[in-house]
Amino acid sequence: MYFLLLATGYSQSLFPILGGQRAGTSVFSFLNIGVSARAVGMGESVVALNQDAGSIYYNPAVIAQLDQTEISISQIQWPAEINYDYFSITRHAFGRNYIGISGGILHMQPMEETTEYHPRGTGNYFTFQDRFIALTYGAKMTNRFSFGITLKHVAENLAGYGMNAVLMDMGTFYWTGYKSLRFCASLSHFGSRVAPSGSYEKRILDMNTGQEIIDTTHFEQFSPPTIFRVGGAIDPVKTDKQHLILSLQLNHPVDNAEYIVTGIEYSFLRTLFLRAGYKFNKNEEDFTFGAGFIIPVGPLKLRADYGYANFQHLSDPKRFSIGFSF
Numbered sequence: 001m002y003f004l005l006l007a008t009g010y011s012q013s014l015f016p017i018l019g020g021q022r023a024g025t026s027v028f029s030f031l032n033i034g035v036s037a038r039a040v041g042m043g044e045s046v047v048a049l050n051q052d053a054g055s056i057y058y059n060p061a062v063i064a065q066l067d068q069t070e071i072s073i074s075q076i077q078w079p080a081e082i083n084y085d086y087f088s089i090t091r092h093a094f095g096r097n098y099i100g101i102s103g104g105i106l107h108m109q110p111m112e113e114t115t116e117y118h119p120r121g122t123g124n125y126f127t128f129q130d131r132f133i134a135l136t137y138g139a140k141m142t143n144r145f146s147f148g149i150t151l152k153h154v155a156e157n158l159a160g161y162g163m164n165a166v167l168m169d170m171g172t173f174y175w176t177g178y179k180s181l182r183f184c185a186s187l188s189h190f191g192s193r194v195a196p197s198g199s200y201e202k203r204i205l206d207m208n209t210g211q212e213i214i215d216t217t218h219f220e221q222f223s224p225p226t227i228f229r230v231g232g233a234i235d236p237v238k239t240d241k242q243h244l245i246l247s248l249q250l251n252h253p254v255d256n257a258e259y260i261v262t263g264i265e266y267s268f269l270r271t272l273f274l275r276a277g278y279k280f281n282k283n284e285e286d287f288t289f290g291a292g293f294i295i296p297v298g299p300l301k302l303r304a305d306y307g308y309a310n311f312q313h314l315s316d317p318k319r320f321s322i323g324f325s326f
Contacts, residue, residue, distance in 0.1 A: 023256050053100065060171045229251050
């Protein structure tokens with residue numbers, strides 16, 4: 001108990017409250033949702049892991065560490081009957097060059113409009129949708145170092161109000177040369193401030209006349225959910241039958257406080273995979289776990305993964321991913 005209290009106190013001093021006041025100050029917040037069941041099972045501590053095509057979402061430099069053509073498809077059941085579908089494809093182009101394409105869409109069923117005078121619905125319905133499409137390029141500069149860059153178009157539509165922007169991801173992947181230790185960093189969702197298109201009417205009380213004035217104004221701009229990740233990973237056990245990976249990562253988001261994530265993956269015969277992770281100083285989420293398997297099917301390798309993240313207040317989302325390598 002003493003050590004638990006000591007660790008809690010230390011984490012509070014290591015992570016000051018600074019940054020927590022920025023929560024909810026960014027647009028396109030759906031980009032913070034983990035897209036890979038395999039990554040989520042390890043707490044998304046995967047900036048230094050070349051797992052599959054879905055890894056380029058966290059670090060585009062991973063693409064130059066994937067020598068086979070990789071296809072990954074994920075389906076995420078988010079709370080409030082919201083669904084998120086994601087796909088990514090990567091392949092070796094020529095020489096030391098690699099390319100990839102990915103995209104995602106967050107969607108829901110049409111929702112009935114309600115007002116203060118019609119709390120049970122007006123009979124009118126509106127839709128909400130977030131989506132992005134991205135192109136990734138990576139290069140293996142040496143046997144130890146690679147870099148990657150992603151350009152993506154992100155758009156949102158809510159009840160007829162829309163906004164869109166072009167964002168960029170950048171990343172590096174470096175094998176240190178000490179056993180299997182690798183050290184990596186990435187910057188995701190970087191771009192200019194964005195506001196919904198159009199305008200809206202704001203009612204203001206004129207202090208001189210006491211009459212209500214209707215003022216037409218534009219929406220305020222906010223920054224995208226840029227996040228900087230830096231971390232490392234090592235394989236303390238790697239034999240023909242067993243493989244163990246440990247990872248540690250620091251995340252610095254622009255719209256919240258910094259937090260640390262850790263992950264572990266154990267595989268048996270490179271067929272069965274068990275994963276777990278924990279997020280320190282992360283609001284709402286803490287521990288994660290997952291499982292998966294790989295089955296050879298002729299020249300293909302079929303992969304299926306499940307990822308679970310514990311939410312403290314909302315219902316726990318469920319993630320499923322399938323993938324192919326050839």
